[in-house]
Amino acid sequence: MKHTTLAAFTLIATLGCGTTLAPKELLDARDAYDRAAKGPAAKLTPAQLDTAKQALDKAEASFKDDGDEDGTKTMAYVAMRKAQAAAAQGEIAAAAQRRDQAARDLQAAQQADADKAKKSLAKTKTELAEEKRRLEAERKQAEAERKQSQAELAKKDQEVNKTKQQLEEEQKKRLDAEKKLSAAMASLAEIAKVKEEKRGVVITISGEVLFASGKHELLPIAQNKLDDVAKALKDQGYKAILVEGHTDSRGSAKKNEELSLQRANAVRTHLVSRGIASEKIKATGIGPSRPIATNDTAEGRANNRRVELIVTPE
Amino acid sequence: MSIRTAGLCSVLGFLFMACGGAAAPNERVTSATAAVRAAEVAGAPGNPEASLLLKRAREGLAQAKAQMADGKNEDAALTLQKAEADADLALYLAREAAAKAEAQAAVDQVKAFKQKASE
Numbered sequence: 001m002k003h004t005t006l007a008a009f010t011l012i013a014t015l016g017c018g019t020t021l022a023p024k025e026l027l028d029a030r031d032a033y034d035r036a037a038k039g040p041a042a043k044l045t046p047a048q049l050d051t052a053k054q055a056l057d058k059a060e061a062s063f064k065d066d067g068d069e070d071g072t073k074t075m076a077y078v079a080m081r082k083a084q085a086a087a088a089q090g091e092i093a094a095a096a097q098r099r100d101q102a103a104r105d106l107q108a109a110q111q112a113d114a115d116k117a118k119k120s121l122a123k124t125k126t127e128l129a130e131e132k133r134r135l136e137a138e139r140k141q142a143e144a145e146r147k148q149s150q151a152e153l154a155k156k157d158q159e160v161n162k163t164k165q166q167l168e169e170e171q172k173k174r175l176d177a178e179k180k181l182s183a184a185m186a187s188l189a190e191i192a193k194v195k196e197e198k199r200g201v202v203i204t205i206s207g208e209v210l211f212a213s214g215k216h217e218l219l220p221i222a223q224n225k226l227d228d229v230a231k232a233l234k235d236q237g238y239k240a241i242l243v244e245g246h247t248d249s250r251g252s253a254k255k256n257e258e259l260s261l262q263r264a265n266a267v268r269t270h271l272v273s274r275g276i277a278s279e280k281i282k283a284t285g286i287g288p289s290r291p292i293a294t295n296d297t298a299e300g301r302a303n304n305r306r307v308e309l310i311v312t313p314e
Numbered sequence: 315m316s317i318r319t320a321g322l323c324s325v326l327g328f329l330f331m332a333c334g335g336a337a338a339p340n341e342r343v344t345s346a347t348a349a350v351r352a353a354e355v356a357g358a359p360g361n362p363e364a365s366l367l368l369k370r371a372r373e374g375l376a377q378a379k380a381q382m383a384d385g386k387n388e389d390a391a392l393t394l395q396k397a398e399a400d401a402d403l404a405l406y407l408a409r410e411a412a413a414k415a416e417a418q419a420a421v422d423q424v425k426a427f428k429q430k431a432s433e
Contacts (some may be wrong), residue, residue: 075395091410095414102424
């Protein structure tokens with residue numbers, strides 16, 4: 001009987017767990033573990049989750065063996081905390097993954113940005129080099145154009161100087177010629193009348209000075225005067241010279257014409273002998289047909305007896 | 315005392331004497347105290363949820379010491395297990411908050427950089 005009582009007591013003591021509902025702490029522990037197992041801890045921190053599982057298993061075993069005693073409740077409470085801690089560690093690991101991924105993303109973005117900047121820099125360098133080459137080409141072209149302009153300017157200056165020099169020479173020559181002409185005209189004026197007409201410069205020498213009456217041979221003094229005339233003509237320059245012989249109206253016209261021609265030829269011959277070009281000088285006898293004064297007076301007839309040199313200037 | 319009475323007493327003694335005769339859980343005190351300090355260092359006081367757990371752990375630690383003073387060492391051991399579990403969780407919650415903040419800052423930094431780069 002006593003054995004039966006002890007057995008019943010022991011049975012009640014040991015079977016209590018089987019019939020007692022699980023304590024709240026154990027239910028909370030199971031729930032905490034389930035949530036942890038569904039979170040990132042399952043994949044990222046399986047060791048911590050396993051530790052929580054072991055704690056839960058221990059609590060379950062305690063409940064199975066001992067029921068809802070304080071020890072079981074404490075184990076369940078600890079198991080719940082370990083499950084929550086495992087979940088937290090899973091979250092920590094997940095956060096670390098996100099952080100690491102973000103760091104990689106940042107590094108990739110920075111690298112991409114650096115590559116972009118590098119490309120941009122390279123492009124800018126290329127553009128700058130191209131611009132530099134273009135500017136250099138422009139500078140060289142401008143330099144060449146400047147040199148060409150300088151050369152052209154120098155050439156023009158040279159031409160201007162040459163032209164100026166030529167003008168100065170021409171002017172000098174002209175002044176010299178004018179001086180010579182003036183001198184020649186002054187010299188001629190002493191021995192003959194000189195005047196400009198449409199037909200040219202007309203030098204009129206009185207026949208009284210050149211020839212004896214009725215003769216066509218030059219007087220000695222006339223030769224000296226014609227020498228001066230020849231010298232003046234050569235100094236002045238000439239294109240052509242026409243020697244005209246003129247008489248008064250006394251005597252036959254035919255004889256006067258012959259005489260005037262002979263006198264003109266005499267003058268021509270002497271001038272040629274003094275250096276006047278023979279192909280540029282001609283002689284003609286006009287006779288009495290072109291008087292410059294009346295033949296009714298001795299003075300007028302004296303003026304009509306003359307030799308005229310019609311000079312065409314150069 | 316008969317042999318039967320002595321046997322019953324030994325069985326009952328086996329069942330009920332464990333509470334009264336347990337040794338002082340000094341190692342658990344040390345371990346729980348270290349867990350509390352670790353949680354403090356991890357920043358648990360600055361996190362609302364962790365801060366509550368830390369407070370609970372400190373209270374459990376104090377309660378256990380009182381229980382030990384009353385000779386209730388077995389109760390103290392259970393209390394200390396809970397306190398240490400609370401402190402451990404406080405530590406991980408503080409770390410989780412810090413890790414999430416760090417991750418979010420890194421993500422924000424990437425977004426900001428990409429946005430700036432795209433301007």
